Amino acid sequence: MTPYDVAGNTSPSSNSASLMTSMDISPATEPSTQDLEKQELPFQLPSPDDRAPYSYFTKQEKRLIIVLITFAGLFSPLSSFIYFPAITSLSSSLNVSVEKINLTITSYMVVAGIAPAVIGSMSDVTGRRFVYLLTMGIYTAANVGLALCNNWASLLVLRMVQSAGSAATIAIAYGVVSDIASPAERGSYVGAVLTGPNIAPAMGPVIGGLLVQYASWRWIFGFLAIISGVCLVLIIFFLQETSRFIVGNGSKPAQGIHCTLLSYILKNKAHEASTGPESVDTSLPKKPSRIPNPLVSLRMLFFPDTIIITLVYSVYYTTFSCIQASLSLLFIQIYGLTEFQAGLIYLPFGFGAALGSWLAGKVMDRDYRIVAVQHGITVDKVRGDDLTKFPIEKARFRSVWWTIGISGASVVGYGWAVERKASLAAPLILQFIAGTTIAMTFNLHGTLLTDIHPKAPASAQAANNIVRCAMAAGGLALLQPILDHVGPGWCFTIFGGTMLGCLGLAWVEWRFGMSWRQKLKKERPSLYVAGSSVPLEPIREHDEGIKVPTASQTTQRPRRDRLKLLAIFLAILIGCAITAGTTYALVRDIQRDIANSRSAVSPRDRTFWMHLARRKYDACYYGCHDCSNPSHAYDACAETAKINITGVICDGNVMWNWKHRYPVQCLGEMANICKRDMFKESRSNHLKRLGWLVFTILAGIVGGLMVIVVSKAKALLKVGGSEVHGFAIFNFKYLYIVIYM
CATH class of the missing domain: 1.20.1250.20 (MFS general substrate transporter like domains)
Known part of the structure; x- marks a missing residue:
């Protein structure tokens, strides 16, 4: 079957004559049910016997x-x-x-x-x-x-x-x-x-x-x-x-x-x-x-x-x-x-x-x-x-x-x-x-x-x-x-x-x-x-009753089309710049947080962790002088009591009667607890910042995509060939349709 573009015919009559000749069908021939079904397809499909090979590549x-x-x-x-x-x-x-x-x-x-x-x-x-x-x-x-x-x-x-x-x-x-x-x-x-x-x-x-x-x-x-x-x-x-x-x-x-x-x-x-x-x-x-x-x-x-x-x-x-x-x-x-x-x-x-x-x-x-x-x-x-x-x-x-x-x-x-x-x-x-x-x-x-x-x-x-x-x-x-x-x-x-x-x-x-x-x-x-x-x-005429612009309508106002594409490009560029700037700020924040943690806390510095452990016990003995809430001392004593070491009492409420109020076993275990808690908190902070980083990147991408979606939806809002300007008429129905294009 000879397609229209290959035959070179531009008028409907010449196209029809060429099609009838190639299919050996006279003008008086009544179309069959299969022919009518084919005409309802989005585009005409050839019959299985006349189909071209799936691929011409050798x-x-x-x-x-x-x-x-x-x-x-x-x-x-x-x-x-x-x-x-x-x-x-x-x-x-x-x-x-x-x-x-x-x-x-x-x-x-x-x-x-x-x-x-x-x-x-x-x-x-x-x-x-x-x-x-x-x-x-x-x-x-x-x-x-x-x-x-x-x-x-x-x-x-x-x-x-x-x-x-x-x-x-x-x-x-x-x-x-x-x-x-x-x-x-x-x-x-x-x-x-x-x-x-x-x-x-x-x-x-x-x-x-x-x-x-x-x-x-x-x-x-x-x-x-x-x-x-x-x-x-x-x-x-x-x-x-x-x-x-x-x-x-x-x-x-x-x-x-x-x-x-x-x-x-x-x-x-x-x-x-x-x-x-x-x-x-x-x-x-x-x-x-x-x-x-x-x-x-x-x-x-x-x-x-x-x-x-x-x-x-x-x-x-x-x-x-x-x-x-x-x-x-x-x-x-x-x-x-x-x-x-x-x-x-x-x-x-x-x-x-x-x-x-x-x-x-x-x-x-x-x-x-x-x-x-x-x-x-x-x-x-x-x-x-x-x-x-x-x-x-x-x-x-x-x-x-x-x-x-x-x-x-x-x-x-x-x-x-x-x-x-x-x-x-x-x-x-x-x-x-x-x-x-x-x-x-x-x-x-x-x-x-x-x-x-x-x-x-x-x-x-x-x-x-x-x-x-x-x-x-x-x-x-x-x-x-x-x-x-x-x-x-x-x-x-x-x-x-x-x-x-x-x-x-x-x-x-x-x-x-x-x-x-x-x-x-x-x-x-x-x-x-x-x-x-x-x-x-693209969306066809039977979808939601929207009329698709004809070829002549799509060629009108080329200058405005170029300006619209330029506006879309600039909007996406600005969105990417904002996303990149925010991403850089978040990354620098993560970088500073990691640097501060590593400078203040070294995994190899056992003295630091022992110092934190002694501060826990000092709160039990002397109270918390630099804390706004006095109950911090009671909390510290309760936390030390959770340490379970066979044969050793690590409760700060009891140890104050001891001559050696800092048993090495208690200090060591409390140092491990402090180390674990601090690294857990640091890791949680890093994950939160990383989550914001991913969210920022996705938000920037979605923002750029929404510019494209809105521009497509606006292009579809045409009544009788004249474009409807403004966003007052734009509603979620058209946004839904554009997403499903």
């Missing part, structure tokens, strides 16, 4: 694209884990405390959780290649700056920039796979893409330790700058644009920055030559002109299938992070390994994760074929299958039962093997098994999340990233207290039991997922279109 081109995006996906986990061996070296080199270096890790995680929501939405709108160029350029520049930085403030800021440049690469990679791979072959491609990111956490500590030991911490960032620069050059030369609303299925010519530099140098016009009207994927609308909306990612979390998949993924990611975070500490304490040997124990888990990614791809493709045969569906790798009628949940989750079962059991076994000080081979083997099955579970859920959000796969992965990073941060905060109180055995029993509990969530998605998709498609057809991967569409 197998070699797909492999090159997968290699490049796998390379780019390495940097987010690698940047995190390669940094750990340099913490002590950074502390001494920059003359700051370890707590301040740990603050750079926290800030890195905060940005890593937020950035993909913005960048993922941008890649769904502006294209994959442009966003890869932008993020890898930022990441490379940040590494160069980190290699040259000489103070803690620049380290903190550049680590946040580094995180912003690398955090979204995995989410964008899912989008690229959705662009070039049909559902039947998507599993293998996802498995290949995640092989690199899964092995990076194992290789990072080893590489970082070697660089710190034989060079310096600066060479960690120098190494990252070199390899990311190589990746950026390869992307500039070889990474083709894959976004389906820019190049369609690969048959549409890319323009401008979406073209590779190699195509300019060699004058390669392979993708610009059209073999005929049938080579263009007519199921795809033209690229929409709109501002990327990070709220798309948050909106996806309200879909039941999305939140279930995201929760399971987050539980597994939290366990994955906690195992990685506790490896070196546990093995050094329990097995007496050196720091270099402790770095090597990451390898079994990492190699298992890499193997699991590859196996998951093969398993998913096999399960897809089996489920298709069971339901009498012929798999079409060329054109892609209609997922509206295909039980993709049953295909992706066909093997999830044994991956969840084995992974949960292996994590529990790993914890008790370490607890009982079993042979070193036992926990390492269990690590390998856990890494393999956890990675397989990652791939199964991540691929299904891409399948059910074909229009915005990168935004869907960004939503997943927000939840998993938040849950992992909470899990890491609880990890050490749990280890201290119950030991590694029960600690990882808790994690493993939580993983096994995900079987229930997986069953709910397996059982009801397809019905949820079909129901949502009927309620909002613009969100799900079978078998396609196109950008989110």
Whole structure:
């Protein structure tokens, strides 16, 4: 069937004649019910027999694209884990405390959780290649700056920039796979893409330790700058644009920055030559002109299938992070390994994760074929299958039962093997098994999340990233207290039991997922279109009775449009400046608090703590001369009475009759109590300030997003073609609609 834009006809009559001729239908032919149903769709879909291939990229081109995006996906986990061996070296080199270096890790995680929501939405709108160029350029520049930085403030800021440049690469990679791979072959491609990111956490500590030991911490960032620069050059030369609303299925010519530099140098016009009207994927609308909306990612979390998949993924990611975070500490304490040997124990888990990614791809493709045969569906790798009628949940989750079962059991076994000080081979083997099955579970859920959000796969992965990073941060905060109180055995029993509990969530998605998709498609057809991967569409005329401006109306007043965009940009810039200033003030406050605490209180200065203990007892004997409330002395005596030492009385109300009123045992125990209480209070203050820091960053981002939301809502308020000015007419109904665009 010849599409209108290819035929070159502009009038309705010529378009109708061309369409009738191509379909061999006379003007008198009465349309069928199926034709009428097709006319009600948001855009016309071709018949299954006439559909263009899902992707025109050759197998070699797909492999090159997968290699490049796998390379780019390495940097987010690698940047995190390669940094750990340099913490002590950074502390001494920059003359700051370890707590301040740990603050750079926290800030890195905060940005890593937020950035993909913005960048993922941008890649769904502006294209994959442009966003890869932008993020890898930022990441490379940040590494160069980190290699040259000489103070803690620049380290903190550049680590946040580094995180912003690398955090979204995995989410964008899912989008690229959705662009070039049909559902039947998507599993293998996802498995290949995640092989690199899964092995990076194992290789990072080893590489970082070697660089710190034989060079310096600066060479960690120098190494990252070199390899990311190589990746950026390869992307500039070889990474083709894959976004389906820019190049369609690969048959549409890319323009401008979406073209590779190699195509300019060699004058390669392979993708610009059209073999005929049938080579263009007519199921795809033209690229929409709109501002990327990070709220798309948050909106996806309200879909039941999305939140279930995201929760399971987050539980597994939290366990994955906690195992990685506790490896070196546990093995050094329990097995007496050196720091270099402790770095090597990451390898079994990492190699298992890499193997699991590859196996998951093969398993998913096999399960897809089996489920298709069971339901009498012929798999079409060329054109892609209609997922509206295909039980993709049953295909992706066909093997999830044994991956969840084995992974949960292996994590529990790993914890008790370490607890009982079993042979070193036992926990390492269990690590390998856990890494393999956890990675397989990652791939199964991540691929299904891409399948059910074909229009915005990168935004869907960004939503997943927000939840998993938040849950992992909470899990890491609880990890050490749990280890201290119950030991590694029960600690990882808790994690493993939580993983096994995900079987229930997986069953709910397996059982009801397809019905949820079909129901949502009927309620909002613009969100799900079978078998396609196109950008989110704007609100249509049937939504809330709002009239969408015509093409002629959108071209009016270009000067005012430019001024509006400039105003939006300035508002966002001012919001970012306020956020940055407030963030800097909070960070400096935390810095001063830590410095004051360390200058006044040294963990090695036992005299200070004994002095505090004597002041407790002095209050019992002489009262509290410098306290506003005399009851402080009674409180101090009551506190000393809580000390429980066999054979020694530590109650200040009784000890005053003694000749030696300061027993060494009582003073020592009270010194420990004072030390514990003061550090607990200091840690609480730091967490409160950190909470305000995170809140400030989120408030600044939300403020910038609200400017975009209000501008969109105002643009939609049109009555008879004339714009309604002022905010008096603006109400929450339009805000709700804009958020759900």
